[in-house]
Amino acid sequence: MAFYAEAPKxxxxxxxxxxxxxxxxxxxxLSAGSAAAVDKTPVENKISxxxxxxxxxxxxxxxxxxxxVTHMVWYRVGSADEPPGKSGIAHFFEHLMFKGTAKHKAGxxxxxxxxxxGSENAFTSDDYTAYYQTVPPEALxxxxxYEADRMRGxxxxxxxxxxxxxxxxxxxxxxxxxxxxxxxxEEIEATLYQNHPYRIxxxxxxxxxxxxxxxxxxxFYDRYYAPNNAILIVAGDVDEKEVRAxxxxxxxxxxxxxxxPPRIRPEEPEQNTARxxxxxxxxxxxxxxxxxxxxxxYHTAEPGEAEALDLLSEILGGGVRSRIYQALVxxxxxxxxxxxxxxxxxxxxxxxxxxxxxxxxxxxxxxxxAIGAEIAAIVKDGVTEKELESARNRFLxxxxxxxxxxxxxxxxxxxxxxxxxxxxxxxEWPDRIKKVTTADIQKVAAKYLxxxxxxxxxxxxxxxxxx
Amino acid sequence: MAFYAEAPKxxxxxxxxxxxxxxxxxxxxLSAGSAAAVDKTPVENKISxxxxxxxxxxxxxxxxxxxxVTHMVWYRVGSADEPPGKSGIAHFFEHLMFKGTAKHKAGxxxxxxxxxxGSENAFTSDDYTAYYQTVPPEALxxxxxYEADRMRGxxxxxxxxxxxxxxxxxxxxxxxxxxxxxxxxEEIEATLYQNHPYRIxxxxxxxxxxxxxxxxxxxFYDRYYAPNNAILIVAGDVDEKEVRAxxxxxxxxxxxxxxxPPRIRPEEPEQNTARxxxxxxxxxxxxxxxxxxxxxxYHTAEPGEAEALDLLSEILGGGVRSRIYQALVxxxxxxxxxxxxxxxxxxxxxxxxxxxxxxxxxxxxxxxxAIGAEIAAIVKDGVTEKELESARNRFLxxxxxxxxxxxxxxxxxxxxxxxxxxxxxxxEWPDRIKKVTTADIQKVAAKYLxxxxxxxxxxxxxxxxxx
Numbered sequence: 001m002a003f004y005a006e007a008p009k010x011x012x013x014x015x016x017x018x019x020x021x022x023x024x025x026x027x028x029x030l031s032a033g034s035a036a037a038v039d040k041t042p043v044e045n046k047i048s049x050x051x052x053x054x055x056x057x058x059x060x061x062x063x064x065x066x067x068x069v070t071h072m073v074w075y076r077v078g079s080a081d082e083p084p085g086k087s088g089i090a091h092f093f094e095h096l097m098f099k100g101t102a103k104h105k106a107g108x109x110x111x112x113x114x115x116x117x118g119s120e121n122a123f124t125s126d127d128y129t130a131y132y133q134t135v136p137p138e139a140l141x142x143x144x145x146y147e148a149d150r151m152r153g154x155x156x157x158x159x160x161x162x163x164x165x166x167x168x169x170x171x172x173x174x175x176x177x178x179x180x181x182x183x184x185x186e187e188i189e190a191t192l193y194q195n196h197p198y199r200i201x202x203x204x205x206x207x208x209x210x211x212x213x214x215x216x217x218x219x220f221y222d223r224y225y226a227p228n229n230a231i232l233i234v235a236g237d238v239d240e241k242e243v244r245a246x247x248x249x250x251x252x253x254x255x256x257x258x259x260x261p262p263r264i265r266p267e268e269p270e271q272n273t274a275r276x277x278x279x280x281x282x283x284x285x286x287x288x289x290x291x292x293x294x295x296x297x298y299h300t301a302e303p304g305e306a307e308a309l310d311l312l313s314e315i316l317g318g319g320v321r322s323r324i325y326q327a328l329v330x331x332x333x334x335x336x337x338x339x340x341x342x343x344x345x346x347x348x349x350x351x352x353x354x355x356x357x358x359x360x361x362x363x364x365x366x367x368x369x370a371i372g373a374e375i376a377a378i379v380k381d382g383v384t385e386k387e388l389e390s391a392r393n394r395f396l397x398x399x400x401x402x403x404x405x406x407x408x409x410x411x412x413x414x415x416x417x418x419x420x421x422x423x424x425x426x427x428e429w430p431d432r433i434k435k436v437t438t439a440d441i442q443k444v445a446a447k448y449l450x451x452x453x454x455x456x457x458x459x460x461x462x463x464x465x466x467x
Numbered sequence: 468m469a470f471y472a473e474a475p476k477x478x479x480x481x482x483x484x485x486x487x488x489x490x491x492x493x494x495x496x497l498s499a500g501s502a503a504a505v506d507k508t509p510v511e512n513k514i515s516x517x518x519x520x521x522x523x524x525x526x527x528x529x530x531x532x533x534x535x536v537t538h539m540v541w542y543r544v545g546s547a548d549e550p551p552g553k554s555g556i557a558h559f560f561e562h563l564m565f566k567g568t569a570k571h572k573a574g575x576x577x578x579x580x581x582x583x584x585g586s587e588n589a590f591t592s593d594d595y596t597a598y599y600q601t602v603p604p605e606a607l608x609x610x611x612x613y614e615a616d617r618m619r620g621x622x623x624x625x626x627x628x629x630x631x632x633x634x635x636x637x638x639x640x641x642x643x644x645x646x647x648x649x650x651x652x653e654e655i656e657a658t659l660y661q662n663h664p665y666r667i668x669x670x671x672x673x674x675x676x677x678x679x680x681x682x683x684x685x686x687f688y689d690r691y692y693a694p695n696n697a698i699l700i701v702a703g704d705v706d707e708k709e710v711r712a713x714x715x716x717x718x719x720x721x722x723x724x725x726x727x728p729p730r731i732r733p734e735e736p737e738q739n740t741a742r743x744x745x746x747x748x749x750x751x752x753x754x755x756x757x758x759x760x761x762x763x764x765y766h767t768a769e770p771g772e773a774e775a776l777d778l779l780s781e782i783l784g785g786g787v788r789s790r791i792y793q794a795l796v797x798x799x800x801x802x803x804x805x806x807x808x809x810x811x812x813x814x815x816x817x818x819x820x821x822x823x824x825x826x827x828x829x830x831x832x833x834x835x836x837a838i839g840a841e842i843a844a845i846v847k848d849g850v851t852e853k854e855l856e857s858a859r860n861r862f863l864x865x866x867x868x869x870x871x872x873x874x875x876x877x878x879x880x881x882x883x884x885x886x887x888x889x890x891x892x893x894x895e896w897p898d899r900i901k902k903v904t905t906a907d908i909q910k911v912a913a914k915y916l917x918x919x920x921x922x923x924x925x926x927x928x929x930x931x932x933x934x
Contacts (some may be wrong), residue, residue: 007826084551084732084733085731085732085733086664088928089905106848183739183740184739184740186736187661187738187739187740188663190661191658191661191930192741194654194657194658194666195554195657195667195672200662205662205736206736206737207736207737208733208734208736264552265551265552266551266552266675267552267674267675268651269672269673269675270673270674271654272650272651272746273650273651273654273744273745273746274744274745274747275654275658275742275743275744276742276743276744276745277740277741277742278740278741278742278919279739279741280741280742315844402788406548411849452745452747
């Protein structure tokens with residue numbers, strides 16, 4: 001049923017068109033870390049991973065503190081893997097996964113979870129689609145049975161497809177079409193990416209969603225929903241042996257799917273221009289802007305560059321202690337909100353974004369100029385050792401904090417493994433963060449943010465016809 | 468050999484980023500028509516068309532005035548038909564067509580043409596690829612033999628592919644990479660089209676061209692180069708019977724290729740933003756701008772709309788008598804150049820563009836504002852009957868003028884047939900132009916140009932770093 005399938009289909013939220021962090025591996029740590037200093041020692045989790053005979057990857061994250069488990073299945077397919085002209089099929093398919101199978105009628109799985117006091121959800125991003133339940137440990141086998149059943153057992157008739165397509169169309173209408181900011185975000189992405197499928201909205205474009213049909217759904221299911229394209233993450237009050245036995249008994253019975261080629265998508269050409277995207281709408285009361293540059297992700301970066309970009313985003317605009325927050329919100333007071341973020345957990349080239357909105361009578365241009373000046377200062381003079389140490393410590397504490405949260409850990413591992421990282425990459429991340437120097441940060445700032453080859457989005461109150 | 472294959476690979480030329488008109492069916496008429504009033508009665512050409520048994524379409528345009536024939540073969544494949552990630556393969560393949568076959572070694576065809584005093588060329592656009600020779604009538608059969616031979620007989624080895632890829636890479640470097648205007652044009656297209664493959668340059672993006680290989684070339688050849696995907700146009704001192712006999716004897720022997728699906732490409736989503744694309748370069752001396760809106764082409768438009776857009780472009784900015792030329796160049800003198808054009812001969816949704824550059828101390832903003840005011844005036848008050856009559860007469864005279872030129876006629880028919888029009892559409896075009904009213908023109912101006920959902924390109928002298 002549709003209301004089960006929520007989460008980040010709309011890729012943006014909050015001022016500055018921040019992409020949803022749901023499932024965004026390392027970035028997720030920061031959102032946890034922003035909370036406060038955490039002195040608590042993390043639970044020592046001995047994480048293990050292995051493959052089933054049919055190619056399904058399994059990660060077990062023991063956490064004995066409470067009688068609860070988080071059970072997730074991640075598929076290595078997202079909107080950026082959709083065929084041309086079929087935008088929205090990945091997210092639409094996420095909805096279809098809540099329909100009936102030969103064994104279980106639609107709604108039965110959800111009712112079962114509700115009955116035992118559990119919860120469930122699912123989400124689709126550019127790079128992956130994931131399904132999860134949080135339940136008492138004794139229900140784990142049942143969850144696995146249901147999840148393994150719908151991996152290949154869905155009944156996809158026109159009677160199922162048609163009404164659910166209306167649901168996702170309505171979802172687009174209510175989340176995107178009624179939101180000037182969401183519409184602007186879509187066109188910013190479509191302008192930033194000239195070739196790569198990240199330019200296409202995860203939820204899909206209306207005119208293409210309307211045409212998605214049974215043939216598209218079956219082709220998508222048969223290609224991507226198979227154990228050898230899936231990752232099972234179990235976190236909680238379980239051990240490896242137990243999970244292995246249950247996984248073999250359930251998922252292990254599902255036949256391997258087709259061997260898929262490497263996920264190589266069209267890459268961006270060299271970009272040579274400064275671009276702007278402006279949406280003016282009477283519903284907007286306060287103007288705001290964002291500026292995005294194309295930068296490498298953890299998966300595509302030279303060693304150390306993504307870590308440096310992560311720290312740069314934190315120092316520049318990662319919270320109330322950041323340079324632009326202090327300069328624009330605290331000191332000069334020209335901005336009501338500012339920030340910077342780096343979405344490093346993508347399979348392919350990603351964005352580094354700054355954003356801001358003026359306060360009171362201040363002009364948007366002042367906010368833009370002041371943020372520009374802060375970037376220019378870092379490009380010219382770098383950051384201080386103290387800033388780096390402080391940002392680094394926030395990151396490391398965030399990792400500790402994340403380790404203390406079962407769902408965060410499951411998310412972190414799932415998203416990382418689905419975007420080309422390994423378990424070892426995650427384990428080593430704190431060490432790699434520790435190695436970043438102030439020179440590394442200045443270098444990535446100069447390499448990626450000193451250029452006007454970027455896309456600036458403007459969300460404006462008025463709606464002037466300019467000819 | 469590379470120097471045989473010229474023409475519009477670079478889609479832009481002249482101020483205002485005008486796409487090449489080469490092969491652009493009806494638009495081509497205008498470039499002829501701009502010359503002057505032509506009173507000459509056109510030669511009465513009884514044009515015939517038929518299909519060979521293998522599906523090849525043939526059009527014969529008799530023209531007995533001189534002992535010369537234009538022989539063209541058009542393939543219904545262009546850059547917009549390329550697989551994702553393979554940009555440039557259509558144009559690269561045009562180059563490969565000048566390589567050797569089992570029967571004729573590379574260069575032999577060209578040498579033959581030169582020997583008899585003929586000329587030849589080839590060109591690739593978004594929607595088609597064409598090859599032609601102009602020769603004495605007695606050489607027609609030989610041309611057909613060579614052209615039919617290379618339709619399926621090319622020898623595509625790595626020894627052939629590698630060096631020719633270097634040639635097209637060099638072509639991109641010299642035509643695009645060294646030209647700020649060409650680079651800007653590419654990003655304007657990539658911004659105007661968010662989904663449709665018209666956003667991808669015909670010549671290809673460097674990083675994808677570098678990877679084109681033998682497998683790509685063979686797949687492209689086997690899919691698209693076949694008689695049932697080709698149109699033969701013969702104009703000149705020939706008759707239908709003669710052409711039919713020769714065509715059956717040569718092209719008729721080539722086996723049918725695979726049945727191709729309809730040419731349905733991903734369509735544009737609804738666009739909701741005003742976008743700008745700016746390239747600043749020290750090599751630019753005078754600033755200039757262009758503004759483009761997405762509009763229907765002859766192939767996609769509601770009846771009469773494309774004709775109205777054609778006349779609107781002529782009245783607004785089609786020549787020295789146009790509104791913006793008179794207002795900005797002749798009267799106020801703020802502009803050194805202005806213009807408007809509508810590229811109606813595309814298979815899919817296309818662009819309506821205005822452009823201008825300031826004169827002397829005038830500012831670019833003045834030119835933009837003045838052109839905007841002229842558009843707003845047409846949206847509000849329409850055009851005059853006199854303007855319409857004058858523009859209509861220029862169009863009709865242009866058609867007459869085109870009929871008087873063998874190569875123009877061959878081009879016109881080839882491009883039209885390759886982009887979804889029929890012989891009847893071309894014959895009826897003057898009547899459809901005659902039916903357009905001033906109300907129709909005001910209506911399309913209001914429908915398509917009154918919106919700021921457009922892309923404005925700026926080519927600027929300076930190169931400021933804006934952060």
